[in-house]
Amino acid sequence: MASNDMNGKVALVTGSTGGIGMETARGLAKRGASVIVVGLDHQQARQAAHDIRGSAGHDRVDALAADVTGLDGLQRLASEVAGRYDTLDVLVNNVGMNLPDRALTTDGVEKMFAAHVLAPFTLTHLLLPLLERAPAARVVNLTGGIPGGPIEHDNLLGERRFIGWTFTHYNHTKTMTMAMTLRLAEKLRGSGVTANVVYPGHGYTPMNRSTPIRAFPILYRPIAPLVLKVVAPLFLSDLTRSARSSVYAASSPEPEGVTGAYFDDKCRRKPWPASALDPANQAAVWDLCVRLSAGTLQTTGLRGDG
Numbered sequence: 001m002a003s004n005d006m007n008g009k010v011a012l013v014t015g016s017t018g019g020i021g022m023e024t025a026r027g028l029a030k031r032g033a034s035v036i037v038v039g040l041d042h043q044q045a046r047q048a049a050h051d052i053r054g055s056a057g058h059d060r061v062d063a064l065a066a067d068v069t070g071l072d073g074l075q076r077l078a079s080e081v082a083g084r085y086d087t088l089d090v091l092v093n094n095v096g097m098n099l100p101d102r103a104l105t106t107d108g109v110e111k112m113f114a115a116h117v118l119a120p121f122t123l124t125h126l127l128l129p130l131l132e133r134a135p136a137a138r139v140v141n142l143t144g145g146i147p148g149g150p151i152e153h154d155n156l157l158g159e160r161r162f163i164g165w166t167f168t169h170y171n172h173t174k175t176m177t178m179a180m181t182l183r184l185a186e187k188l189r190g191s192g193v194t195a196n197v198v199y200p201g202h203g204y205t206p207m208n209r210s211t212p213i214r215a216f217p218i219l220y221r222p223i224a225p226l227v228l229k230v231v232a233p234l235f236l237s238d239l240t241r242s243a244r245s246s247v248y249a250a251s252s253p254e255p256e257g258v259t260g261a262y263f264d265d266k267c268r269r270k271p272w273p274a275s276a277l278d279p280a281n282q283a284a285v286w287d288l289c290v291r292l293s294a295g296t297l298q299t300t301g302l303r304g305d306g
């Protein structure tokens with residue numbers, strides 16, 4: 001039985017109509033938080049909110065729809081949240097996708113960079129006034145795959161290479177999430193808002209079910225079908241386990257005040273990969289986010305140069 005340590009707090013989880021995000025939203029609601037469920041589709045978001053209310057023991061579960069890969073969608077989402085809530089205690093930037101081919105958003109941004117890096121950057125900036133009004137707000141960003149490879153300055157948007165023998169742009173963008181979050185944590189220091197990264201561990205989710213084999217690095221492809229079709233359904237279906245690190249970073253008293261930290265799937269603090277710590281990499285990723293979001297973020301004090 002979860003404790004009620006989140007009573008009176010408001011938490012927004014993106015991509016919470018299914019998979020790990022939905023279990024994260026449920027975990028936070030069970031701890032007493034008012035939760036904002038966000039998915040692509042209104043009907044699915046309402047359905048997920050209804051489901052979560054059933055297990056949370058309270059009715060404070062809201063449903064919103066937005067495509068977080070688009071700057072317009074992020075802006076609309078932030079306005080709707082600001083219209084309904086005065087403060088925000090938790091923002092979990094959970095949306096993720098593993099695409100086999102390079103695709104662009106309506107803004108012309110590579111889609112996985114948009115989902116994993118630009119969306120957390122932009123949504124945090126847009127919701128900062130609400131986060132700063134909370135006594136100790138927490139931003140939680142998710143890494144995944146095998147993060148920690150090099151951050152390629154001439155390939156931030158997957159324009160030079162996308163999938164190779166060991167390289168995938170999915171892993172590349174998840175390493176960039178880490179670099180961006182480290183810089184964000186530094187910029188937020190003193191504001192009362194913390195920013196951390198969690199690794200959720202593998203879960204058999206809609207994302208995994210729909211990931212084609214060619215989205216994996218070439219070396220991994222021979223064993224990928226076994227993992228996706230046999231191991232994952234048999235051993236990775238308990239998504240409360242996959243949501244544990246997000247729920248921990250968002251709500252546990254232990255990491256209260258901790259910022260710029262990286263927690264693994266067992267909620268243990270882990271060292272950052274060298275590529276995420278590299279100031280030149282952080283600056284490259286941060287500056288690109290600043291440039292891409294320039295038309296959307298005019299007024300916030302955090303953006304600055306890398």
Ligand SMILES: NC(=O)c1ccc[n+]([C@@H]2O[C@H](COP(=O)([O-])OP(=O)(O)OC[C@H]3O[C@@H](n4cnc5c(N)ncnc54)[C@H](OP(=O)(O)O)[C@@H]3O)[C@@H](O)[C@H]2O)c1
Nearest residue numbers: 015017018019020039040041068096144202203205206207
């Ligand atoms: N699953 C794993 O094994 C694993 C391992 C490591 C890290 N991760 C990371 O954990 C996070 C969650 O992964 P998951 O496997 O639970 O993903 P998932 O199953 O694909 O999650 C689905 C959720 O994301 C929403 N969504 C998808 N695209 C969206 C968009 N453009 N805008 C708004 N919402 C969108 C979906 O909404 P609709 O239902 O409306 O489509 C749904 O709520 C990701 O960041 C992923 O990279 C996952």
